Amino acid sequence: QVQLQESGPGLVKPSETLSLTCTVSGGSINNYYYSWIRQPAGKGLEWIGRFYTDGSTNYNPSLKSRVSMSVDTSKNQFSLKLSSVTAADTAVYYCAREEDMVRARRFDPWGQGTLVTVSS
Amino acid sequence: DIQMTQSPSSLSASVGDRVTITCRASQSISTYLNWYQQKPGKAPKLLIYAASSLQSGVPSRFSGSGSGTDFTLTISSLQPEDFATYYCQQTYSIPWTFGQGTKVEI
Numbered sequence: 001q002v003q004l005q006e007s008g009p010g011l012v013k014p015s016e017t018l019s020l021t022c023t024v025s026g027g028s029i030n031n032y033y034y035s036w037i038r039q040p041a042g043k044g045l046e047w048i049g050r051f052y053t054d055g056s057t058n059y060n061p062s063l064k065s066r067v068s069m070s071v072d073t074s075k076n077q078f079s080l081k082l083s084s085v086t087a088a089d090t091a092v093y094y095c096a097r098e099e100d101m102v103r104a105r106r107f108d109p110w111g112q113g114t115l116v117t118v119s120s
Numbered sequence: 121d122i123q124m125t126q127s128p129s130s131l132s133a134s135v136g137d138r139v140t141i142t143c144r145a146s147q148s149i150s151t152y153l154n155w156y157q158q159k160p161g162k163a164p165k166l167l168i169y170a171a172s173s174l175q176s177g178v179p180s181r182f183s184g185s186g187s188g189t190d191f192t193l194t195i196s197s198l199q200p201e202d203f204a205t206y207y208c209q210q211t212y213s214i215p216w217t218f219g220q221g222t223k224v225e226i
Contacts, residue, residue: 035216045164045207045218060215061121094163098211103151104170105211110163 002027004095004111012089012118018082022095022111029053029076033098035107036069036080038091046091050098051078085118092116122146122210126219133224139195141222143208148188152212155184155193158221159204167206168193198224 008020022034035050049059051069059067063082071078082089092115096107123146133139143153151171156164166175168184171191181196195202203226208219 044220045209047216047218058214062215101170104154104173105152106154106166106169106175107156107164107209107211108166108169108175110165113163 149212
């Protein structure tokens with residue numbers, strides 16, 4: 001069964017760029033959308049954006065100016081970069097696979113999440 | 121953006137109770153509505169997709185209904201492992217958005 005695993009630095013300084021990688025195991029990364037979602041401690045879920053393995057992307061307008069996503073299909077990995085981070089970007093970051101269906105679009109599976117703290 | 125509003129924000133219930141959580145979208149989203157369960161320190165787990173389709177492996181005590189703007193998640197007989205926070209999500213229009221969550225407590 002397909003599994004996703006996030007990785008990356010747990011601590012990022014203010015104004016720097018947050019970089020995370022999600023590794024897909026148990027199946028091919030191809031022909032799916034993948035999303036990044038984040039969750040500040042004690043708060044709800046925020047969708048950051050998604051990409052398709054052909055390189056097309058959609059970003060949340062609230063973060064669009066600071067977000068970029070990319071994929072390395074040879075490694076079955078995809079990445080998130082969020083620039084000019086502040087304390088407000090401190091959160092658990094999740095990656096998830098998105099599956100399009102008839103009159104539906106579901107997120108499954110999810111990675112376990114990785115905590116990123118923005119602090120000097 | 122489509123706003124998703126869940127009610128209640130929290131509820132107290134007992135094992136065996138029937139629990140209903142509602143989710144309202146700020147505009148019609150057809151059946152592009154998912155429900156997730158999240159336990160502390162864990163990733164969200166998909167329970168229901170397409171408003172009423174049960175994800176494989178999810179117990180049948182969970183059910184979903186609705187279309188358009190009003191949706192419901194029902195747990196027919198609450199079990200100890202069901203105490204968690206539940207989120208709805210619309211995937212009709214980008215940006216995908218989530219409800220604020222409903223915490224189900226003992």
